[in-house]
Amino acid sequence: MKIKAKNLTFVASIASIYVVLTVLFAPISYGWIQFRVSEALTILPFFTPLAIPGLTIGVLIANIFSQAGIPDMIFGPLATLIAAIMTSKIKNKWLVPIPPILVNAIIIGIMLGVLFSSEISIPLAILWVGVGEFGVLYLLGMPLLLALEKRKDIFEKYND
Amino acid sequence: MNLSQYMVIGRYIPGNSYIHLLDARSKLIFVFLYIFLVFLTNSILGYLILLSFIIIGILISKIPISYYVKGIMPIFLIILFTIILHLTTNKAGDLVFQWKWIEIYSQGIEQAVFITLRLLILVIIASMLTLTTSPIDLTMGLERILNPLKRVNLPIHELALMMSISLRFIPTLVDEADKIMKAQKARGANFETGPIHKRVINMIAIIIPLFISAFKRADELAIAMESRGYRGGEGRTRLRVSVFTWRDLLLLLIFSVLLITILSIRGL
Numbered sequence: 001m002k003i004k005a006k007n008l009t010f011v012a013s014i015a016s017i018y019v020v021l022t023v024l025f026a027p028i029s030y031g032w033i034q035f036r037v038s039e040a041l042t043i044l045p046f047f048t049p050l051a052i053p054g055l056t057i058g059v060l061i062a063n064i065f066s067q068a069g070i071p072d073m074i075f076g077p078l079a080t081l082i083a084a085i086m087t088s089k090i091k092n093k094w095l096v097p098i099p100p101i102l103v104n105a106i107i108i109g110i111m112l113g114v115l116f117s118s119e120i121s122i123p124l125a126i127l128w129v130g131v132g133e134f135g136v137l138y139l140l141g142m143p144l145l146l147a148l149e150k151r152k153d154i155f156e157k158y159n160d
Numbered sequence: 161m162n163l164s165q166y167m168v169i170g171r172y173i174p175g176n177s178y179i180h181l182l183d184a185r186s187k188l189i190f191v192f193l194y195i196f197l198v199f200l201t202n203s204i205l206g207y208l209i210l211l212s213f214i215i216i217g218i219l220i221s222k223i224p225i226s227y228y229v230k231g232i233m234p235i236f237l238i239i240l241f242t243i244i245l246h247l248t249t250n251k252a253g254d255l256v257f258q259w260k261w262i263e264i265y266s267q268g269i270e271q272a273v274f275i276t277l278r279l280l281i282l283v284i285i286a287s288m289l290t291l292t293t294s295p296i297d298l299t300m301g302l303e304r305i306l307n308p309l310k311r312v313n314l315p316i317h318e319l320a321l322m323m324s325i326s327l328r329f330i331p332t333l334v335d336e337a338d339k340i341m342k343a344q345k346a347r348g349a350n351f352e353t354g355p356i357h358k359r360v361i362n363m364i365a366i367i368i369p370l371f372i373s374a375f376k377r378a379d380e381l382a383i384a385m386e387s388r389g390y391r392g393g394e395g396r397t398r399l400r401v402s403v404f405t406w407r408d409l410l411l412l413l414i415f416s417v418l419l420i421t422i423l424s425i426r427g428l
Contacts, residue, residue, distance in 0.1 A: 003318045005390050006382035012325035013333075013378035017370060019326070020333045037363060057323055061330075064286050139360045147364055154375060 010158050011054040014044065018058025035132045038062065040141040042080070042100040045088035047148060048155040052084040071111055079107035093145060097137035105130030171331055172294050177222040178407060179292045184301025186408040190415060191289050197422055198281050206425045207277040213418065214284050223291050231287040232280065239276050246272040290327060297402065299324040303393075317393025325381070333374055340369045 021038035038058070044051035056077045063076040086099035109126030116125070148154070174180075179187075194210075201207055218228055250268035257264040290298070303320040310316050341351065344365045351362055 003315060003392065004382075005385040006379060008318055008322055009325060009378035009382045009385070010375065012322045013329055013374040015322065015326035016329035016333050017367075017374050019330050020337055020370075021367070023330075024334070024337060037360075040367070053319070053322065057319075057326055061323070061326065064282065136360075139357055140363060143361055143364055144367060147368060148371075151368075154371065 007050055007158055011050050011057070014041070014051055014054025015056075015058035015061065017041065018055060019062045022058075022062040035136060037136060037140065039100060039104075039133055039136045040144050042083060042087065042137070043096050043141045043145045043148075045084045046090065046093065046096045046145065047152065048158055049088050050158055052081065052088060055084050056081045071115060075107055075111045079104050082107075093149070094142075096145060097134075097141050100141075101130060101133040101137055104133050171227075171290060173223050173227065173291050174294070175222055175292065177220055177292070179217065179221045179288070181407060182292075182411060183402045183404055183408050184293050184297040185305055185402075186404070186411050187289055187293055188298075188301050188305060190411055191285055193415060193419075194285055195282060197419065198278055200426065201422055202274075203425055204273065206422050207274065207281070209418075209421060209425075210281055211277060214281055214288075217288060218284070221288060221292050223288075227291060228284055228287055231283055235279060235283055239279055242275050242279070243272040246275060295324045295328050298327070300398065300402070315393075317396075329374070329377070332377065333370065336373050337366060337370055340366050340373070344369075 018038045018041050021041070022036060025037045041051075041058075042055060044055065059080040060073060060077040063072045080100075083100040083103035086103070087096055090096055090099070105126050109129040110122055112129065113120060113122030113125035120128075198210060201210060218225060247264050247268045248262070250271050251263070251265050253265045253267035253270070255263060256266050256269065293301070299320045302323060303317055306314075306316045306320065345351070349362055349365050351359060351366075353359075354362075
């Protein structure tokens with residue numbers, strides 16, 4: 001497989017934007033009641049498939065700082081990867097936030113529920129992660145998507 | 161306050177200390193195993209051993225301690241938030257402190273201390289890795305560790321490169337985000353007051369310019385790479401190839417001792 005230099009650096013820049021947004025708004029980005037602003041970026045695969053590896057790498061780096069540790073560094077990127085692949089297949093823009101909400105709620109919710117079993121039950125963890133994701137994606141992700149729709153040209157040159 | 165000053169992870173300080181001269185592969189594997197050890201530990205003694213080991217590392221790395229302190233700053237709020245969360249929600253163990261509706265239990269304190277130490281150790285070790293390893297070495301190390309995965313057709317060279325470029329971009333983009341925030345505030349944007357949903361929507365005024373500037377930088381980097389003849393991983397040779405030396409062997413020995421110590425403390 002041959003990847004062009006411009007696509008390669010583009011993927012890297014998406015990953016670092018994810019990390020920067022996560023760390024800038026850090027205290028609310030981790031834990032079972034999380035409101036991770038950077039999750040708004042999970043709408044990006046709607047515009048370009050290059051966002052799939054970009055987001056996955058971003059989550060991997062961002063989760064180094066997670067209190068849930070190694071599990072979060074494995075399941076976080078995994079959940080993002082699955083959600084991003086699903087998102088890239090969606091055609092209706094209003095449904096774009098659905099995969100990240102559902103996939104993260106289930107995978108991350110179960111993970112946090114198991115890890116912090118003394119503090120929170122699994123169904124509750126799923127609910128909390130889901131609520132956080134729902135909030136970020138419809139409050140911030142959707143307006144971001146609508147704003148980016150007007151600037152589709154940014155992504156076009158990477159899609160060949 | 162300049163935010164990028166506090167973003168230590170992803171920054172490299174050249175030097176020739178023992179840690180600088182280690183093979184990048186050993187460092188990467190060591191950090192990974194060390195993080196694993198941190199999560200294996202379940203006693204205060206274990207954490208103190210791991211922490212003192214890190215402090216020795218800081219001294220050997222010959223990198224000013226201020227860099228590490230700065231590295232901890234961004235996660236200070238996370239730590240504070242987690243401490244409060246654990247103190248107030250964990251109701252196991254004995255009641256230690258009570259004031260009106262605030263009740264603090266011994267397990268809560270224990271958990272709070274553990275998590276604080278854990279986060280401190282994680283951030284310091286991650287900063288130490290990037291502070292002492294140049295991005296080139298880091299990429300090469302990662303690539304060589306993951307090399308076996310090439311058999312299943314994964315573009316390992318590209319993935320390793322993407323990862324180290326994004327690490328390198330982090331401090332730059334934090335700086336950029338800071339500038340954008342100030343510029344938007346000067347134009348009258350409001351990120352600090354008002355209802356939460358309004359504040360969230362206002363963040364778009366940061367995110368979109370951040371996108372544009374990051375993509376521009378990415379393009380410039382791609383042009384620079386191509387004009388220097390970058391053609392992907394195939395047939396690429398290296399100016400410096402790091403090899404496994406006595407230093408790496410020593411690190412392996414140190415790690416084994418550490419592992420045995422932690423395991424025996426756990427067993428007690």
